Amino acid sequence: MYNNSLIELDRAHLIHPVASYRGHEQQGVRVLSSAKGATVTDASGHQLVDGFAGLWCVNAGYGHESIVEAAARQMRELPYATAYFGLGSEPAIRLASELADRAPGDLKHIYFTLGGSDAVDSTIRFIRYYWIAKGQPQRDQFISIEQGYHGSSTVGAGLTALPNFHAGFGIPFDWQHKIPSPYPYRNPVGEDAKSIIEASLAALRAKVESIGPDRVAAFYAEPIQGSGGVIVPPKGWIKAMRDLCRELDILFVADEVITGFGRTGPLFACTDDGIVPDFMTTAKGLTSGYVPMGAVFMADHVYR
Numbered sequence: 228m229y230n231n232s233l234i235e236l237d238r239a240h241l242i243h244p245v246a247s248y249r250g251h252e253q254q255g256v257r258v259l260s261s262a263k264g265a266t267v268t269d270a271s272g273h274q275l276v277d278g279f280a281g282l283w284c285v286n287a288g289y290g291h292e293s294i295v296e297a298a299a300r301q302m303r304e305l306p307y308a309t310a311y312f313g314l315g316s317e318p319a320i321r322l323a324s325e326l327a328d329r330a331p332g333d334l335k336h337i338y339f340t341l342g343g344s345d346a347v348d349s350t351i352r353f354i355r356y357y358w359i360a361k362g363q364p365q366r367d368q369f370i371s372i373e374q375g376y377h378g379s380s381t382v383g384a385g386l387t388a389l390p391n392f393h394a395g396f397g398i399p400f401d402w403q404h405k406i407p408s409p410y411p412y413r414n415p416v417g418e419d420a421k422s423i424i425e426a427s428l429a430a431l432r433a434k435v436e437s438i439g440p441d442r443v444a445a446f447y448a449e450p451i452q453g454s455g456g457v458i459v460p461p462k463g464w465i466k467a468m469r470d471l472c473r474e475l476d477i478l479f480v481a482d483e484v485i486t487g488f489g490r491t492g493p494l495f496a497c498t499d500d501g502i503v504p505d506f507m508t509t510a511k512g513l514t515s516g517y518v519p520m521g522a523v524f525m526a527d528h529v530y531r
């Protein structure tokens with residue numbers, strides 16, 4: 228009875244992203260009511276292994292008392308503190324410092340966001356501002372990769388290259404460009420790592436040439452393309468792309484929203500190829516999925 232009324236309330240009022248409205252109304256919601264470790268339990272008592280870890284985010288698993296306690300303590304002490312207008316709070320300052328200590332190279336400046344999409348959007352604003360401050364306002368074109376995912380906000384979803392996120396939404400914008408994915412399966416150049424890397428380098432060069440060499444602001448890449456199909460580029464690919472961006476004077480953004488915080492082995496996946504990006508976006512896993520939150524890491528040479 229309780230469960231049925233929740234299903235009706237859901238049908239009537241709750242909008243579900245990445246779901247067909249009519250299909251969802253017909254099927255009805257599956258209510259999740261509790262979780263422990265890697266298992267979630269629904270309102271009918273069915274236990275499910277949460278292979279997705281929330282939405283790629285509950286990397287510490289459910290039910291860690293130490294995390295619950297820390298959140299409850301903070302709620303009592305100071306539940307909200309803005310960083311606007313020069314204000315700050317101890318947890319935000321300490322977390323920024325801990326993250327900077329663990330980040331590769333000179334990624335020493337941290338901007339906290341509401342999640343991954345907000346982090347990606349923020350980089351676009353930072354980057355536009357950076358080029359304007361450097362006296363190159365014409366650098367307003369952005370390049371990302373087919374099958375890439377960079378979030379679901381209007382601007383970030385235009386860097387995303389999945390058709391469902393574009394059709395009917397009026398995106399991508401005309402300043403958002405794509406090059407082919409380094410997808411090894413059925414790649415026209417074959418599966419060989421060297422050929423795939425060379426093809427990506429040639430594609431980026433050609434794209435920059437066609438847009439205008441002094442027009443491109445930044446290039447976005449996921450170290451592993453997640454939502455596009457968990458596509459692992461060949462070893463050395465990300466380093467080669469990073470080096471080319473440096474040569475072409477284009478900022479390199481590593482979108483580590485689902486690869487950061489240890490999920491591929493190292494704390495940040497881009498360090499596997501030994502690179503230091505100009506910006507790094509992170510989110511899921513930052514608070515072990517318990518609080519939705521993200522962060523932009525900005526390199527010191529950009530900040531200055």
Ligand SMILES: Cc1ncc(COP(=O)(O)O)c(C=O)c1O
Nearest residue numbers: 342343344376377378484485510
């Ligand atoms: C690479 C990447 N960037 C950005 C996002 C957006 O993050 P969020 O869902 O927290 O807005 C995601 C989400 O999965 C992602 O995989």
